Amino acid sequence: MHENEFHDLSDDADYEASIQHGSASMVRTSSSKQSTSSEPEGSEIVYWKDNVAIHPTQYASERISGRLKLIKQGASLFMTWIPYKGHNSNARLSEKDKNLYTIRAVSFSEIRSIRRHSPALGWQYIIVVLSSGLAFAPLYFYNGGVREFVATIKQHVNLIRSAEDANVFLVNDFQDPLQRTLTSLDLPRAVSISKGTSPSVLAGESPSSTDQDGLAVASLDNSSTNQHKGKQKQKHNDPAHDISIQVLEKFSLVTRFARETTSQLFREHGSGFVSNEREKLVHNSNDPHKVVMTEITKEDPHEVPVASDPLASELEKLSMVWGKPRQGPLGFEEWASFLDSEGRVLDSGALKKRIFYGGVEDGVRKEIWPFLLEYHAYDSTYAEREYLVATKKVEYETIKNQWKSIKPEQARKFTKFRERKSLIEKDVVRTDRSISFYDGDDNPNVTILRDILLTYSFYNFDLGYCQGMSDLLSPILFVIRDESEAFWCFASLMERLGPNFNRDQNGNHAQLFALSKLVEILDSPLHNYFAQNDCLNYFFCFRWILIQFKREFEYDMVLLLWEVLWTHHLSEHLHLYVCVAVLKRHRTKIMGEQMDFDTLLKFINELSGHIDLDATLRDAEALCICAGENGAACIPPGTPPSLPIQDASVYPQLEDEVL
């Protein structure tokens, strides 16, 4: 590459970031004259940047700072990142942690691409992906300097900007068609870009035109959307293609890095590594500093990819923890702070967002679930709610009496009633009986489950009762602890999930279809694998969808998951991204072991109880943001839990349905 193409690599964001952080633009020139005895003979440091950090735990305050260098030796360029000795920002980070992340002279011949991230708020960082598919943990440039870093590289090795994403720089040619497919890189287009035929090339020369609105202007909440807009300007024809590269890079490659590099490092650093320590580090939910740390990371909506997260013995768990850090649950006091003196929720958006990132404390759920389920209106007062509850209680009793008043003689002539009752009675006695709330003989709560379900089958006679409903009701009654209230909360939930239980299963099929579309854009190799193996019906995810993962997690985790899903923060269909996240976590195994439909179904069923909810939610969030509008476009209007487009009370499958 020639010097005159230097500007191809710069853009507004770089410029602004360097100004913003007071980047020492002299660093390169000053450092280039330096050489230290630790460097190999005949080598020259061509770039040197201090305060480049790794965030091993998602919390910026726990960063490991170090020095990034580019070293030229003969015709080869090497990159190193060495953490400072005894310079911890956090005492709990051990020397071993530092060793784990240290980058010792990696040659650019081994590097495939460098992705640059320029969050509107927070620090610029890069992710370096090796040609093997591995990636290093993101390097945060606390003193700026990403632009120079890239520019320096460009002076020494062949570096071109990806046609797909202006923030991706491709270091080496991609001769291997498989790799090209994997990263969705379109080489001819990338080359044409470097020749100056694409508008993106002009970005650096006419700063006001292309990237500005995309990357420079952003507020806390919509910056990611803006970045998408900025990115969309770069793409030419296929949005799916565009997302694919981003996601693949962030997920599969980073995941592979996590798994492979970590295991390698474990070996390298021997058995002295105490994985428990790290586990504590990452999962320090009781840590008093946590709120502060969270505040800090809130500044950066892209708070991201700690690619290597070597915390547990199970390597699967190591992958892709990169969404926003999750918080502790919402407690009473904080809940009270959301209410005005008359009990209105002042900022329902903020409340939902808070719940999205941390869930709700046990005792507070009873208060909040009726809002999340849209039984109570956020702008209702204490008095209005009290009145509603009283009115609805009477109404509930009235509906309940419709079947309570059926005497045995009438029941004998009422087959449908008898059969519904029998089906419900069969199911409630096998619903969550291991939970103390429902265990033991003659448990009154089991009777309440039955009464609510039977009453619901009269309230919504067309839909009736269907298996799975008891799974949905059980946690609601457990949380609400009041028959009438639980009924109405359940009825509200069924307004959204009712189509899951239609005879024609249209609600499920719509969701499974949307899921297949999402996988197609978020993980096209996995999609292709499913297509080749006759798995595109996604029936192996049927149970996940039908009852919102009820059977996949421990009871208290289900409560957390549901309240997070019900916030509809980011998307009404976060549960579909949860599906994608889980599938992605196991994609290597699924494809590597060549699972056919049967094996895949069995595998998915057996994941029950083994899914890390916290990590999965973070993945799902990240995927949702990543997919953006393209993701939303995959989901047809009216797909549950979106409210049905037509009248919700019409279930067109009545004639032959007995139960």
Added chain:
Amino acid sequence: MASRRRMLLKVIILGDSGVGKTSLMNQYVNRKFSNQYKATIGADFLTKEVQIDDRLFTLQIWDTAGQERFQSLGVAFYRGADCCVLVYDVNVQKSFENLNNWREEFLIQASPSDPENFPFVVLGNKIDVDGGNSRVVSEKKAKAWCASKGNIPYFETSAKEGFNVEAAFECIAKNALKNEPEEDIYLPDTIDVGGGQQQRSTGCEC
């Protein structure tokens, strides 16, 4: 290659909700019974190695949701089945009456190449309940229905007590094996297909 393909025998268990499909499967495969089974959502399967005429096979037993409403999933789950087990609860009249629906639904969704001769086995489960006093479907009635559908083998079982479960599945496995005649010609002659059929007619018919 043909014999390898043949190693797997796929069996589908169908029947009304709560007749004991999951329990039968678990009793047979794991020799365990639990009161805590949940209603099956979607489908799942267990596998067990079985020996038929000195040859080993993998029996893949599919447990499905019992509610009629979930039948549209059958297309995916039933395909490639070698035998279909129809289960009813001898204490629930309706579950017996529905056997015909389950049979027909299966034939539609699985669309086997030779529906007339596709092997079914019927199990009347829960004969232990109340010492048999609550039973409403007699053995005679059940056998008559089985006879009218082309001599379907019939077993009375108790998944809870493990009664007759082993024998029933032995018969199921043999019938499943019988379902793939076109593969037989490729098999080594250690398997005597004619003998297998003969054994079936003595061992399974009640």
